[in-house]
Amino acid sequence: MQKIGVFVCWCGSNIAGTVDVHAVAETLKKEPGVVFSTDYQYMCSEAGQNLIKDSIKEYGLTGVVICSCSPRMHENTFRKAAQSVGLNPYMVEVANIREQCSWIHKDMATATEKAVILGRAAIAKVHLNAPLTAGESPVVKRALVIGGGIAGIQTALDIAEAGFEVDIVEKSPTIGGKMAQIDKTFPTLDCAACILTPKMVEAAQQEKIKIYSYSEVDEVKGFVGNFSVKIRRKARYVNEDICTGCGVCTEKCPQKKVPNEFNLGMDNRRAIYIPFAQAVPKVATIDPNYCTMLKTGKCGVCSKVCTAKAIDYTQKDEFVEAQYGAIVVATGFNPISLEKYDEFAYSQSPDVVTSLEYERLMNAAGPTSGTLLRPSDLTHPKTIVFVQCVGSRCDGGDKGKPYCSKVCCMYTAKHAMLTREKYPDTDVYVFYIDVRTPGKNFDEFYRRAVEDYGVHYIKGMVGKVVPQDGKLKVQASDLLSNEQLHIDADMVVLAAAIEPDKTARPLATMLTASMDTNDFFTEAHPKLRPVESPTAGVFLSGMCQGPKDIPETVSQASAAAAKVIGLLAKDKLTCNPCVAHSDEQLCNGCSSCEKVCPYGAITYQDKEFRMPNRTVAVRRVASVNPAVCQGCGACTVACPSGAMDLNGFSNRQIMAEVDAICK
Amino acid sequence: MENKQQLTEQILRMSGVNARKCMRCGKCTATCPSFDEMEYHPHQFVYMVEKGDIEPLMKSESLYTCLTCFACVERCPRNVEPAKLVEAVRLAVIREQGANHLKPQDLPELWDEDLPQQAIVSAFRKYSK
């Protein structure tokens, strides 16, 4: 028989205000096996923990039940306290009489009764608890970063700086992400390329960093400290190690009519291309959708002009299998498609552009070499209308995204200001619902656009844009003067909402990392663990977790790196001993458990069993890899023969709790 | 006061609109083709109903200059459906006891040779309760 101590916490008035804690302690004292029972103001305080420790020693307790807040809060605290005086930590059970009791009840009598019942259930469980010892698993000292935008680059640089190996997997031919497409950056207006490219080069030269560009993650197995990842290196039909990036092929390729994604389709590139001058790695890639050689077997111009002999039309996708201790997701974002917002005439007129397209139109390496010309007739626009919140802050569903995209107020102020600075003869209107500029030097920046640069900020929205006689007829509201405005504009710029990259969801499934309804990765705790995913060993960096600007992205990237470094610095991780195991005598090898295990922890073996009359039978039985099992318990419910059981949460223990509750 | 609240609740119930969803962007008003004809614009309808200022709306000509084109409903990013509020206020006026829109003594003035007699009778039935 266990010798059990019961400790009922008041949690100040959080519990004691609704539950008669003294009565709970007195009632539970009468339960079988309980040798000591008391209540105290704050069990988690140092004094409270000492009370537990002293009682364990004084009464020789073999089991402890704490009636307090959720085990998510303090189970660890209490386990450690027990362990410090020699009691196995898994002999401690927590009955949640706060979240599940005092917080949801008003009537003291009912709440007290329920607290007693929850306490009884925990006592019934402790009677069946057995000491458990946590095993250890080694940590592979290498990290994987998925996505090579500014977030991924910064995380990788910081991890490498601390002395650990790190690989970046980037799906496009170069790292850099959206920041490489931006012209100047708010709030200081430094040129994005000038601050980004040195980091890209540093990442390429850092010995500890390996960049898999034009590559994707195909499969993820394993667990924290020991992930096994299959990386697909897509065929670029150019030998990356030989190509010198001279670019001759990209000038000679006869296939000239390929929309250039780097300039968002506003100009063309060749079928063989280097995305932009500062690309990392600076190697050519053949676009198989347009290359005549790959499609028809006739051409081969690039191969003829390449002096390095780097072109290889026979290249195939290659696969790399690698081991990692930690994985950082940095898959970023994209502006949403504006197809469904007919009212802004985005698909009807080339002079209606998104803000990202506007960045390219302002950029020296863009389709107009940095001179602002409107796409339809390459004339200088004299009136430009900016529309904020396009597709953001909507009612969800068909209307658009329910969140604020956070960066568009600031980049619109930037665009308006830069336009007025370069072309003072241009009239610039910004239609806003609210101007949201919290952040260091942000509101000052926006005010400068208004006060120093004379940008017309109008509180209201654009209702429709109609292309007519070479102009864009803009109909809008000015709510402060209660007017409807009609503006003849030359260009309209739409601050399109941002959304997570489309590949993020399948990736989340592979990683078993959770996402919110908008496909942003969820953090382990919105306030206290913002750069960790709830899945151990998976970390979050940049826009993939939520809208953010570059300063925030970089802070989060470094924070994620710090967490990774903390993990990789350990040689071994303590495993969770609450793992599943199968009773080989009961298991009939049906494979039900393997199918439901989300972590791939279950395998089958043929084993010999001694049968009556000295015969031997070979049977297929399940066995669980305790290092891989996360203790989710899925297999225990799936097993039709009741062979699977979970340490610390065995079927018997759970039934004992249920019995105690129903008694 | 109580009456004001009742009236507001009635309008909200009749229209099925949740005026609190409005974020005051003004896209409805930006899109409204009848803007120049209307004293209160769609976003004002929403705001005034939310505040409980129904009476000025009931007196306003805007009720009859709204084209019921539903452009505001279509464009509102937050699914507020301003036109349904206009419609509800219009109905409230029509249903109001004693506040006749068509008085018998006005009839001779409205008389039109081409107007079918039936139309006058049904209008009289509908607009004078």
Ligand SMILES: Cc1cc2nc3c(=O)[nH]c(=O)nc-3n(C[C@H](O)[C@H](O)[C@H](O)COP(=O)(O)OP(=O)(O)OC[C@H]3O[C@@H](n4cnc5c(N)ncnc54)[C@H](O)[C@@H]3O)c2cc1C
């Ligand atoms: C028009 C515009 C102007 C802006 N101007 C400014 C500004 O002036 N100042 C400022 O601070 N911020 C600005 N921003 C915000 C800034 O762009 C972002 O904060 C920043 O780019 C976020 O970086 P990221 O690395 O998280 O995402 P991204 O830049 O999107 O990078 C993600 C990378 O991951 C790769 N990737 C995605 N999925 C996968 C996958 N499954 N496998 C492998 N690789 C993958 C992508 O190809 C990409 O390279 C602006 C944004 C826009 C739209």
Ligand code: SF4
């Ligand atoms: S940042 Fe500004 S423009 Fe962008 S969605 Fe938020 S409020 Fe609208």
Ligand code: SF4
């Ligand atoms: S408890 Fe079972 S299903 Fe869950 S991880 Fe462990 S072996 Fe897999």
Ligand code: SF4
């Ligand atoms: S329904 Fe009425 S208020 Fe709405 S846009 Fe049309 S005319 Fe304007």
Ligand code: SF4
């Ligand atoms: S469009 Fe919708 S959200 Fe915007 S002001 Fe009108 S009713 Fe309100």
